[in-house]
Amino acid sequence: MEINDLTPAEARVWRAFATGTAVDFRAADDDDPADGASWAPERTVRAAVLRALLLDGPREDGEVPALSLAGARVTGRLELQYAEVDHPVRLRHCHFDEAPRLYAARLRELNLSESVLPGLVGHAVRVDGVLRLTRARFTGMVRLGGAEVTGSLYLESTRIHDPDAEGPVLQLNQAVLGADLWAPGLHTRGEMRLTGARVTGTVNLTDAVLDRPGGTALQAETLSAEADVLMRHADVRGRLELRGARIPGRLDLSHARLANPGGTALRASSCVIGELWLREGPVVRGTLNLRRAQVEVLFVHPDVVPDWVQLNDLTYTSLIPHEPAERRLPMLEMGDSYLPFTYEQLTAAYRRIGDDDAARLVQLAKQRRRRRTLPWYGRLWGHLQDVTVGYGFRPLRAGGWLLSLLAVGSVAYGLHHPAPLKPQEAPDFNPVFYTLDLLLPVISFGQENAFSPGGWYQTLSYVLIITGWILATTVITGLTRTVSRQ
Template sequence: MEINDLTPAEARVWRAFATGTHVDFRTAGDEDPAGGGSWGPERTVRAGVLRALLLDGPRQEGEVAALSLAGARVTGTLELQYATVDHPVRLRHCHFEEAPRLYAARLREVNLSESAIPGLTAHAVRVEGVLRLTRARFGGVVRLGGAEVTGSLYLESADIHAPDTEGPVLQLNQAVLGADLWAPGLRARGEVRLTGARVAGTVNLADSVLDRPDGTALQAETLAAEADVLLRQADVRGRLEFRGARIPGRLDLSMARLANPGGTALRASSTVIGELWLRQCPKVEGTLNLRRAQVDVLFVEPEAVPDRVQLNDLTYTSLIPHEPAERRLPMLELGESYLPFTYEQLTAAYRRIGDDDAARRVQLAKQRRRRRTLPWYGRLWGHLQDVTVGYGFRPLRAGGWLLSLLAIGSVAYGLDHPAPLKPAEAPDFDPVFYTLDLLLPVISFGQENAFAPEGGHQTLAYLLIITGWILATTVITGLTRTVSRQ
């Protein structure tokens, strides 16, 4: 392209390129690039001119050439497919009439911040530096699948709205970022796809609005982030999908609103997470799926737990904040089936912090939940164990029953002594030890075999013997369970 073919605005940009001089066409600092379609020729630059500059623009010895432009209306399509560009590209506060095409290009720093862009096609692009899309407004799909950025990708406060698109509006699947995905305040009306992405730093989506009701708002299956994934104060309408993700730091959903009524609000199954935070949140609307997840620290406040959870094979080391067992147990009751492992995990968490009383309560709740799965005779026996000694986790109940029966027997036999079998050889009758002989199936004080009750006293003796065996069996069961736990 000859310099004589350029308009005055383009000639200004052309001359500035060789020295990297910034060109700013804006007339006011608060101009809205969305209205740039009405900007006149004095600030209009053809995309073909920008392409020619980047591929074969003028150079000046001792200077670093760069395209640095603000407040321009860019007409036509900026075509850089498969191109190699060694110069920084800074097109801020610009209005693009057509979506740039950067497919498989090799670029240095790229900055399209605060611009209004119909979309972006940049599959498999490689950026040696940072890619800045800060506060950019996209009217179509942003395609960065398979992109490789050696630095960070900045999308803070960007707005993406592709009303005619059924698929993802932001495609970062299989992308590789050498630093952070920095996108606090992102607004995306449609699916954000991070499937298989590799992020060497933090994924920051704090304060973002991810809006895809009845669909997947964030698709992050097999995401690998070397630090944290932050969704603090995010507003997510749709499904959060983290199946198979690897997050050694925090998956922080503090103060976030998760809403997908009738579907899954958060799926983090088969994940490996350092810390999962659900704190100071409104109640999750939808299913919470943590099946087969491995979490070091599970920070979940009971108020955030939804009406349906899936905890099959969830493992965690610490459960915080510390809450009474009565506050944690309802979460284990929300599943469709009895899962012994979930009770064992909660028991282990309480024991690690030395709260043995809460651990016993969880084990008692486990036995009661298991009882519902048994046939009628098993449920009957279970109720008996529960009432008598609380399945061995309430041993003081056995003492209470024994003392009550001991008092009844002692009074009854004290008022009316049973006749001795052999008067000449019988020991002196003692109603207390006679009752103990009947109640305790192992210990013998020599009273039971020496006397023969009759009538109602004989019936009472049978009742004491049967009750004693039941109490002894349940106590032994409880002691065995306690020993095996320890």
């Protein structure tokens, strides 16, 4: 392209390129690029001119060329697919009539911050530096699937709205970032896809709004983030999909709003997570799925947990904050399935911090939940164990029953002594030890075999013998279970 073919605005950009001088066409700092379609010709630059500059622009000895342009309207399509650009590209506060095409291009640096674009095509693009889309506004899809950025990708307060999109509005699937995905305040209307992406640093979606009601708002299956995934105060309207993600740091959903009524709000199944924080926010609207996840520290407030959770094979080392067992148990008892492993996990968490009372209460709740899966005779026996000794986890209750029966028998036989079987050989009758002989099956004080009650007193002795056997059996069963747990 010859310099004589350029407009005055384009000639100014052409001359500034060789020395990397910035060109700013803005009349004021608050010029809105959304109005760029009405900007005058003196602020208009053809995309073909920018392409010619980037591929074969002028050079000056001792200078580093760079395209640094602000406040321009870019007409036509910026075609850089398969191109290799060795100098920075900064097109800030610009208005693009058509979506740039960067497919498989190799760039030194790309900065489209504060610009307005109808989309971006950048599959498999490689940026040897940083890619900045800070506060940019897209009315079409941003396609960066398979992109490789050696530095960070910046999407602070970026807005991506495409009501006619037939796929994800932000595609970062299989992308590889050498540093952070820095996107606090990001606003997407449609699906954001991070499937299979690898981020060496942090994924920061603090204060982000991911809006796709009834669908998947964030698709991040098998995401690998080597630091943290921060979604504090995020507003996710739709499914948050993290199945198979690897996050050795923290998945922080503090103060976040997760809403997908009638569907799954958060799916973090089969994940490996250092710390999962789900706290100090509104109740999750939708299902919480943590099946087969491995979490080192599970920081969950009971007030955030929804009415339906899936915890099959969830493993965790620490559960914080420390809450009474009564506050944690409802999460384990949702649904129709009996999952003994979830009770064992909670029991272990309480024992790890020395709260044995809470651990026993969880084990008692486990037996009661198991009872509902048994046939009628098993449920009947379970109710009996529960009422008498609380399945062995409340042994003092058995003592109360024994003392009550001892008092009844002692009074009854004290008022009416049973007749001795051999009057000359019988010991002196003692109603207390006679009742103990009936109640305790393995101890004998010589009273039961020496006297024979009659009438209803004989019926009472049968009741005491049967009740004593039941109490003894349930106490031994409960103590055996408790000792085995220790």
